[in-house]
Amino acid sequence: MSLTGLHILLTYQCNYECDHCFVWGSPRQTGVFTLAQLEDVYRQADELGTIREVYFEGGEVFLYHPILVKAVARAKAWGFQAGIVSNAYWATTQEDALVWLQPLVEAGLDSITLSSDLFHGSEMETPSSQRGLAAAELLGLDTGSISIDPPSGYRDPAYSEPGLPVTSGDVMYRGRAVEALIEGLPRLPWESFTTCPYEDLANPGRVHLDPLGNLHLCQGLVMGNLFQRSLTQIVQDYDPTTHPVVESLLKGGPAKLVQQHGLDHKPGYVDACHLCYTARQAMRVEFPEVLSPNQMYGEFAGN
Numbered sequence: 001m002s003l004t005g006l007h008i009l010l011t012y013q014c015n016y017e018c019d020h021c022f023v024w025g026s027p028r029q030t031g032v033f034t035l036a037q038l039e040d041v042y043r044q045a046d047e048l049g050t051i052r053e054v055y056f057e058g059g060e061v062f063l064y065h066p067i068l069v070k071a072v073a074r075a076k077a078w079g080f081q082a083g084i085v086s087n088a089y090w091a092t093t094q095e096d097a098l099v100w101l102q103p104l105v106e107a108g109l110d111s112i113t114l115s116s117d118l119f120h121g122s123e124m125e126t127p128s129s130q131r132g133l134a135a136a137e138l139l140g141l142d143t144g145s146i147s148i149d150p151p152s153g154y155r156d157p158a159y160s161e162p163g164l165p166v167t168s169g170d171v172m173y174r175g176r177a178v179e180a181l182i183e184g185l186p187r188l189p190w191e192s193f194t195t196c197p198y199e200d201l202a203n204p205g206r207v208h209l210d211p212l213g214n215l216h217l218c219q220g221l222v223m224g225n226l227f228q229r230s231l232t233q234i235v236q237d238y239d240p241t242t243h244p245v246v247e248s249l250l251k252g253g254p255a256k257l258v259q260q261h262g263l264d265h266k267p268g269y270v271d272a273c274h275l276c277y278t279a280r281q282a283m284r285v286e287f288p289e290v291l292s293p294n295q296m297y298g299e300f301a302g303n
């Protein structure tokens, strides 16, 4: 496995509660990395020897701005490239955005990607994101946008390359999107979803790490826990042909997951992720360690 990117979910908490959110970000969510835990993560990533880049995501990472600044500085001290994904709520003016970003630039931040779409504002070009991007460019950061289309149920395959982050196109129907957005959307027969279109599950190049130590191949699909086994051990031990969920997905996508585990299903689903996420929810009792944590399946206080 050539794992080069570690996407760290600094927190599950978010000031928004977007309908399309994969990770169920919410003000009511729990789970935040501490600096001591992050230092241990960097040590483990260094020991693995192949990680080049860490990306800080959430939830909303700017909710923990001082910790984020220190986390970026320490990542750079360990020799990693450092990037951030944010919803840009903090960019109330360009002048203010510069104040938020300046300490991150001084800490060595390389890039920032901001959400700009109708999930994060009333215009596709969300004003706070435009201000944040303008400020970031003034400070010399590499910039990018995540702009997700309103839900239509059709995702152009051109927008997706397995294993790469999603930055555009239709919603992927997993996480909160399965509860909030699927009503009235067209369905395809469940047997037609015979591949995972979006993740390279056999040989992942990047994985997500949450504040509970879970290393996610896809949100809620775990390959191990970094607080229980080292990253090196998890990577060395990873065998997609014996992982109880990945094995089915590689053989025949979410449809195979349903067939092999004899799961109840409806005639149709909006996309592969809709079937996969629904099937995985039904399998959590049997495979709690690899279909985890509760946060990724919308189970948290007040939800």
Ligand code: SF4
Pocket: 174, 195, 196, 197, 198, 199, 218, 219, 221, 249, 254, 272, 273, 274, 276, 277
């Ligand atoms: S939800 Fe399932 S089908 Fe969708 S990207 Fe994740 S693993 Fe693949």
